[in-house]
Amino acid sequence: MENMNLESEQKESTVGDKTALVTIIGRPSAGKSTFLNTASGEMVSIVSSIPQTTRNAIRGIVNTSLGQLVFVDTPGYHESNKKMNLKMRNIVADQLANADSILYVVDSTRPCGDEEKLITELLKGHEKKTVAALNKIDEKNSNPSATRVFLSKQLPELSEKNIFDVSAKNDEGINDVLRALYELAPVAPHLYPEEFYTDQEVDFRIAEVIREQAINRLDQEIPHCVYVQIADMEMRSPTKMWCRAFLCVEKESQKGIVIGKGAQMIKTIRVESIKQLRKIFDYKIDLDLQVKVDKNWRQNDLRLNKLLK
Secondary structure (H helix, E strand, C coil): CCCHHHHHHHHHCCCCCEEEEEEEECCCCCCHHHHHHHHHCCCCCCCCCCCCCCCCCEEEEEEECCEEEEEEECCCCCCCCCHHHHHHHHHHHHHHHHCCEEEEEEECCCCCCHHHHHHHHHHCCCHHHEEEEEECCCCCCCCHHHHHHHHHHHCCCCCHHHEEECECCCCECHHHHHHHHHHHCCECCCCCCCCCCECCCHHHHHHHHHHHHHHCCCCCCHHHHCEEEEEEEEEEECCEEEEEEEEEECCHHHHHHHHCHHHHHHHHHHHHHHHHHHHHCCCEEEEEEEEEECCCHHHCHHHHHHHCC
């Protein structure tokens, strides 16, 4: 992997003295979460072919001999009047205001239309601290030259030297983006110990893994109607945790779909979640996974405020 170059630098020396809080912004499915996972070398943010799967501002940390970059992966920014999506857009705006620098991830396979213009409007005034990654150059219909023309018109103050062609999936161009972000980073105390690659709590990480396994197996509208509730967690030995979790849906009719014929779907989600969790934690997790209905939860302000932050 290309990313090993910076990783090997880290092993040979201590983490450098630069530090920056980097907000990642882009349309749904532009590849923000894939970039974050590739750059940090760990599964920090869930990845799915289904748009709008990232709901929170998720932090991933990259430590190298050049310094510490703390990435905040934000929900995909798009035009919508739905209550849940409006709250997700507010998360994006808040993160931009607090960022030392911004990574703008653009899907080079899609024409830059009205939603991309919404993002560039947000970025105006922030061009000097923005790096653009034109993602998915590995795909046949990629057209990074057209994306560059769009950016030159919409963000004329964005430096050409801070625009890069990348494939987050194949780890191409990632180091060039990281070095550009380090160039923008100030010398400052580190925000986290160098062994950290995320600041997510254990319950949040477990919930996101379960949600990833669910949404990648459920069809049509069901993925957006699902959230995960961690009910109980207990360390039963130094090497084993027990966890009870609920996959929550909006309607009774959705419950049967998530459970599946002969309970096969929920069994598969549970088994695959356990496999992924073993890659993340240094102890085994015994997962008790059930399904329940939380009627119309996406219209519930109290529920949304708890889930989206």
